[in-house]
Amino acid sequence: MVERTPRTLSVMMVCFDRFLRSLWRAASLAIFLALIGPLSIPAAAQAQVNDRLVIGITQYPQTLHPLINAMMAKSYTHAMTRRPLMAYDSDWELVCLLCVEVPTFDNGLAVLEKTPTGRTGVAVTFTLQPDAVWGDGEPLSSDDVVFTWEVGKHPKTGVGSTEMYNRILSIDVIDEKTFTVHVDRVTFDYNSFAGFDILPEHIERPIFEAGAEAYKNRTAFDTDSLNPGLYHGPYVITEKVSGSHITLGRNPEWWGETPFFREIVIRAVENTSALEANLLSGSIDMIAGELGMSIDQALAFEKRFGNRFRIAYKSGLIYEHIDLNLDNPFLEDKRVRQALVHAIDRQAISQQLFAGLQPVANSNVNPLDTMFDPTLEPLAYDVKRAEALLTEAGWDRLRDGVRANAQGEKLSLEFMTTAGNRTRELVQQVLQSQWARVGIEVRIINEPARVFFGKTLTERLFTGLAMYAWISAPESVPRTTLHSTHIPDPDNGFGGQNYPGFRNAEVDQLIDAIEVELDTEKRRRLWSRLQEIYIEEVPVIPLYFRANSFIMPPWLEGVEPTGHQYPSSLRVEYWRARQ
Amino acid sequence: MTAFLARRTLHALIVLAVMSFVIYGLIGLMPGDPVDLMISGDPDITAEDAKRLRELYGLDRPIVERYANWLSAAFGGDLGYSRLHGAPVGEVLGPAIVNTAKLVGAAFVLSSLIGIGLGLIAGAAPRTFRDYTINIAAFAGISIPPFWMALLLILIFAVVLGWLPAGGMNLDGTLAGELRHMALPVIALTLASIGGYTRYSRASIIEAMRQDYIRTARAKGLSKRQVVVGHALRNAMIPVVTLMALDFGTLISGALITETVFAYPGMGKLIFDAIMGNDFNLALVALMLATLMTLIGNLLADLGYVALDPRVRLHDGEAA
Numbered sequence: 001m002v003e004r005t006p007r008t009l010s011v012m013m014v015c016f017d018r019f020l021r022s023l024w025r026a027a028s029l030a031i032f033l034a035l036i037g038p039l040s041i042p043a044a045a046q047a048q049v050n051d052r053l054v055i056g057i058t059q060y061p062q063t064l065h066p067l068i069n070a071m072m073a074k075s076y077t078h079a080m081t082r083r084p085l086m087a088y089d090s091d092w093e094l095v096c097l098l099c100v101e102v103p104t105f106d107n108g109l110a111v112l113e114k115t116p117t118g119r120t121g122v123a124v125t126f127t128l129q130p131d132a133v134w135g136d137g138e139p140l141s142s143d144d145v146v147f148t149w150e151v152g153k154h155p156k157t158g159v160g161s162t163e164m165y166n167r168i169l170s171i172d173v174i175d176e177k178t179f180t181v182h183v184d185r186v187t188f189d190y191n192s193f194a195g196f197d198i199l200p201e202h203i204e205r206p207i208f209e210a211g212a213e214a215y216k217n218r219t220a221f222d223t224d225s226l227n228p229g230l231y232h233g234p235y236v237i238t239e240k241v242s243g244s245h246i247t248l249g250r251n252p253e254w255w256g257e258t259p260f261f262r263e264i265v266i267r268a269v270e271n272t273s274a275l276e277a278n279l280l281s282g283s284i285d286m287i288a289g290e291l292g293m294s295i296d297q298a299l300a301f302e303k304r305f306g307n308r309f310r311i312a313y314k315s316g317l318i319y320e321h322i323d324l325n326l327d328n329p330f331l332e333d334k335r336v337r338q339a340l341v342h343a344i345d346r347q348a349i350s351q352q353l354f355a356g357l358q359p360v361a362n363s364n365v366n367p368l369d370t371m372f373d374p375t376l377e378p379l380a381y382d383v384k385r386a387e388a389l390l391t392e393a394g395w396d397r398l399r400d401g402v403r404a405n406a407q408g409e410k411l412s413l414e415f416m417t418t419a420g421n422r423t424r425e426l427v428q429q430v431l432q433s434q435w436a437r438v439g440i441e442v443r444i445i446n447e448p449a450r451v452f453f454g455k456t457l458t459e460r461l462f463t464g465l466a467m468y469a470w471i472s473a474p475e476s477v478p479r480t481t482l483h484s485t486h487i488p489d490p491d492n493g494f495g496g497q498n499y500p501g502f503r504n505a506e507v508d509q510l511i512d513a514i515e516v517e518l519d520t521e522k523r524r525r526l527w528s529r530l531q532e533i534y535i536e537e538v539p540v541i542p543l544y545f546r547a548n549s550f551i552m553p554p555w556l557e558g559v560e561p562t563g564h565q566y567p568s569s570l571r572v573e574y575w576r577a578r579q
Numbered sequence: 580m581t582a583f584l585a586r587r588t589l590h591a592l593i594v595l596a597v598m599s600f601v602i603y604g605l606i607g608l609m610p611g612d613p614v615d616l617m618i619s620g621d622p623d624i625t626a627e628d629a630k631r632l633r634e635l636y637g638l639d640r641p642i643v644e645r646y647a648n649w650l651s652a653a654f655g656g657d658l659g660y661s662r663l664h665g666a667p668v669g670e671v672l673g674p675a676i677v678n679t680a681k682l683v684g685a686a687f688v689l690s691s692l693i694g695i696g697l698g699l700i701a702g703a704a705p706r707t708f709r710d711y712t713i714n715i716a717a718f719a720g721i722s723i724p725p726f727w728m729a730l731l732l733i734l735i736f737a738v739v740l741g742w743l744p745a746g747g748m749n750l751d752g753t754l755a756g757e758l759r760h761m762a763l764p765v766i767a768l769t770l771a772s773i774g775g776y777t778r779y780s781r782a783s784i785i786e787a788m789r790q791d792y793i794r795t796a797r798a799k800g801l802s803k804r805q806v807v808v809g810h811a812l813r814n815a816m817i818p819v820v821t822l823m824a825l826d827f828g829t830l831i832s833g834a835l836i837t838e839t840v841f842a843y844p845g846m847g848k849l850i851f852d853a854i855m856g857n858d859f860n861l862a863l864v865a866l867m868l869a870t871l872m873t874l875i876g877n878l879l880a881d882l883g884y885v886a887l888d889p890r891v892r893l894h895d896g897e898a899a
Binding site for chain 1: 612615616617621623632635665730737842844
């Protein structure tokens with residue numbers, strides 16, 4: 001029997017064949033366009049100079065409450081909607097933002113006093129900006145400051161670090177704009193209330209008084225985020241789509257310089273490849289350096305599209321390093337630790353992988369920090385010295401190409417970092433090969449960040465080396481990371497962040513002394529000795545200070561990368577589109 | 580039918596109850612807790628702060644006690660509070676479910692319709708140019724990693740051609756804007772799923788066309804269209820319905836990779852972040868909803884089998 005195809009089906013099949021051929025042609029064109037894409041200039045990416053700016057970042061803030069759960073996405077956003085009492089400027093100088101004058105002993109706004117326990121404390125007097133008001137027109141007052149302190153020190157409100165609030169004994173309200181803070185001790189940073197982020201009493205007090213334990217869940221910052229009364233910066237939040245974006249509009253009550261942009265959209269795109277595509281397509285105008293591409297991604301981007309964007313690099317406070325577990329018998333010996341440093345060419349790594357934009361770290365103190373000692377000699381790249389130190393330490397024979405000691409033990413160490421972090425894994429491989437050249441075997445065992453930070457580090461389960469980064473601050477005393485009382489163990493509930501398990505009586509004394517030394521020069525000498533010990537004892541292998549890459553349209557002016565924890569958006573009112 | 584539905588509902592409730600404990604327990608077994616994650620972002624948090632925060636969030640209590648507290652509150656209608664989003668779980672889930680349902684729903688409808696259609700066309704004329712072309716396209720769709728497909732679509736349609744936005748949510752509030760923003764993620768998801776539907780339906784059609792009843796139908800002088808549509812299609816759809824039932828669960832669980840690449844705030848991303856951030860309440864409720872959707876999908880599949888094949892009878896809670 002001859003099979004008969006009905007006419008309708010036959011027509012359908014013919015049409016389909018034509019469609020397939022068209023599809024092939026379209027696919028060929030698409031592939032061709034994709035290949036030539038990087039060479040062409042898309043119409044959508046032609047920057048439109050207007051009064052709206054869309055910023056791409058890789059994170060979305062979990063909460064908008066300023067005191068609960070520190071997060072860079074929140075800091076970046078709030079830098080445009082709120083102002084801290086004081087902050088470090090782009091020259092790393094402490095300046096007033098909500099106050100009128102930085103209190104010092106010299107200007108008489110700070111005075112020593114006896115605390116009720118007989119200890120020496122300090123009274124610091126601040127005056128708030130006279131024109132400062134909340135976005136709903138309510139004046140920003142001393143009562144707001146007192147309320148913030150109440151929330152900050154309350155154990156049930158969910159505030160992360162309470163140290164600053166707990167040190168305050170009382171706050172005297174002198175008038176609507178002036179108040180005196182009584183602190184229970186005198187430290188070098190007696191006048192630094194940089195993290196003091198004032199809350200609006202007129203909105204938050206009723207919520208707080210309804211129940212402190214529920215406050216973290218009921219705060220207006222999360223339940224009524226569009227309330228302009230929560231903000232006192234150049235912008236207020238006008239739209240919030242969780243996980244997607246936050247839109248800011250000009251704050252009509254802002255007392256400072258009127259910001260240029262009518263609207264700013266902060267868009268969260270976690271995947272950096274997608275972030276790049278969004279920038280190229282014109283869906284976003286710029287990528288924030290604080291939460292954007294890694295330096296290697298930015299360098300690759302610059303090579304391809306550098307002519308269409310302005311790219312600024314700024315090294316910052318993110319200190320990339322390798323913790324050494326000092327309880328490991330091999331690493332107990334200082335000579336082995338020093339040999340590990342001598343054997344690696346950090347300068348070449350920085351140059352080859354990061355175009356020299358990430359300065360090599362000598363210690364945990366950033367070269368931009370006023371307490372950095374440039375006269376100290378770091379442990380230089382010196383393979384011969386590394387070999388000599390290892391031989392001296394008893395690792396004087398080879399087994400299968402690896403140094404071994406008299407007991408036949410191989411000098412073999414585990415090296416961990418966060419799996420999937422391309423930059424770290426690349427650095428890890430380079431270091432592994434450099435150590436292999438002096439006979440040190442390094443076995444790479446990486447873990448997802450969730451496991452690495454959630455358990456391995458906090459419970460000191462890494463046996464050898466652990467690479468990750470710390471976020472620091474100008475003149476940040478390394479008490480939690482170096483003081484011997486901050487070594488995590490089961491007895492202290494794995495509290496503290498001295499993960500190497502570094503115990504050094506002199507370092508403990510120096511940390512204690514630095515905190516209370518008011519004389520800058522004397523403090524500088526203490527810091528210098530601390531850095532010297534850090535270099536000599538090698539509790540940690542310093543690698544480099546990570547640089548941030550700010551990718552901006554050529555028409556955007558006024559963005560000044562800071563390199564410290566206060567983001568560039570803190571000067572958003574000076575950002576402009578070139579006309 | 581009523582007895583069947585009642586039994587399946589009872590089974591579903593038992594599965595959900597067991598799953599709720601298993602999910603809660605598994606998240607609890609993960610290393611670290613939310614306070615550890617806070618510490619990694621804030622070196623100023625002291626050991627005392629960590630202890631206080633663990634007490635505040637109830638993390639110092641045994642997992643069984645925490646689960647029991649959650650369960651009793653859930654029976655009272657309180658699903659708990661999302662720590663990551665600073666809002667009640669219901670408020671967090673609502674918009675994400677809507678976003679994902681729109682995205683995955685559109686892709687589900689498109690991919691099943693197009694995939695079954697292509698499978699039908701390929702299966703009706705095996706080993707022809709049409710069949711080979713469709714097969715190659717289907718294999719390409721199955722083989723290409725979704726994130727790469729998504730990036731390629733962004734590159735072509737957003738970066739090079741500038742026709743569509745590269746991702747994110749619509750900012751202007753118009754329907755046209757919303758459709759434009761959904762276009763690329765829907766296309767990416769559709770392309771990723773079409774292959775499976777096409778291959779399943781093609782194989783089923785070819786298998787069905789070899790059956791005796793098809794030969795009988797042809798012998799009766801029926802046209803090819805009548806044979807394919809009237810006789811082969813219904814039987815060929817049974818394995819495809821199974822595939823659709825499994826896909827139905829993703830209407831709620833979302834598409835993590837596509838949502839991440841397109842910066843689309845849906846359920847996939849929400850569940851991933853909740854698990855990674857140890858947000859017990861949110862992860863638990865979201866995963867239970869996904870489980871529920873899979874159970875509903877299976878129930879619909881069983882009902883579908885009955886509709887497609889009269890020989891299938893419903894008894895003992897299963898289609899047989």
